[in-house]
Amino acid sequence: MSVAIKEESPASAESLGALSPLELQHAVTQFLYMEARLQDSHAYDEWEALWTEDAIYWVPANGHDIDPERQMSILYDNRSRIGVRIKQLKTGRRHTQTPRSELARIVSNVEIVSVVDNEVKVHANTMIFEDNLRAETVWATRNEYKLRYFDGAFRLAYKKVGLVNNHKPIFTLSFLV
Numbered sequence: 001m002s003v004a005i006k007e008e009s010p011a012s013a014e015s016l017g018a019l020s021p022l023e024l025q026h027a028v029t030q031f032l033y034m035e036a037r038l039q040d041s042h043a044y045d046e047w048e049a050l051w052t053e054d055a056i057y058w059v060p061a062n063g064h065d066i067d068p069e070r071q072m073s074i075l076y077d078n079r080s081r082i083g084v085r086i087k088q089l090k091t092g093r094r095h096t097q098t099p100r101s102e103l104a105r106i107v108s109n110v111e112i113v114s115v116v117d118n119e120v121k122v123h124a125n126t127m128i129f130e131d132n133l134r135a136e137t138v139w140a141t142r143n144e145y146k147l148r149y150f151d152g153a154f155r156l157a158y159k160k161v162g163l164v165n166n167h168k169p170i171f172t173l174s175f176l177v
Contacts, residue, residue: 016115016149028122028147029110031154036126039176040103047176048086052148052157055079059177061170064142064162074163074170089176101132101175119157120147126161128177140164141177 016024038047051057059074060066068076077085092098105128113121121144128139146158161177163170 014152016118016120021112024115024120025110025112027154028112028120029107031147032107032110032122032124032145035156036105036107040105042089042100042103044086044089044176048082050156051079051082052155053079055082055156056158057082057156058159059161059163059166059173061166063167074166074173099133101130103131103175104129118149120149120154121145122147130175134172139173139177 019027035047035050037043038050055078057075057077058068059076060068061072061074066073075085105126107124107126109123109125111123113123115121124143124145126139126141126143128141130137130139141164142162144158144160144162145156147154148157149155163173163177
């Protein structure tokens with residue numbers, strides 16, 4: 001399934017400084033909604049295209065303030081590893097995703113924490129409903145993002161997905177969170 005990414009600059013601004021706080025909030029929220037839609041619809045190539053070359057995608061385990069270089073994480077991917085993860089998902093040979101999970105997520109509590117030059121630090125919460133052959137699961141997350149604005153669009157430079165229950169065993173988390 002191919003999903004087109006709508007390439008519009010926020011309020012046609014050439015820089016983040018040209019946006020009012022309300023315009024920036026709207027543009028950031030719309031970007032996060034689009035990312036959620038791409039994940040839920042398994043639009044892997046389009047989702048992968050959202051990432052910068054120096055990106056970090058991190059899901060900590062056993063707490064939220066761990067050091068991913070020294071302690072175990074559910075995943076800690078750089079840009080190259082994000083690409084490998086996408087290739088694996090697209091093979092159709094991941095038994096936990098055969099058939100693929102049906103996903104629906106709600107993004108809420110979008111808070112702009114800071115804006116420095118062309119980067120926006122954002123916090124948001126997500127509820128992800130997953131339906132598959134095994135069960136129905138609701139995943140709750142507290143996310144941190146660093147969005148980088150260039151060439152008239154936001155890109156993901158950093159995404160930390162803090163599963164609320166990451167202190168418990170996670171049996172199958174085999175989709176994009």
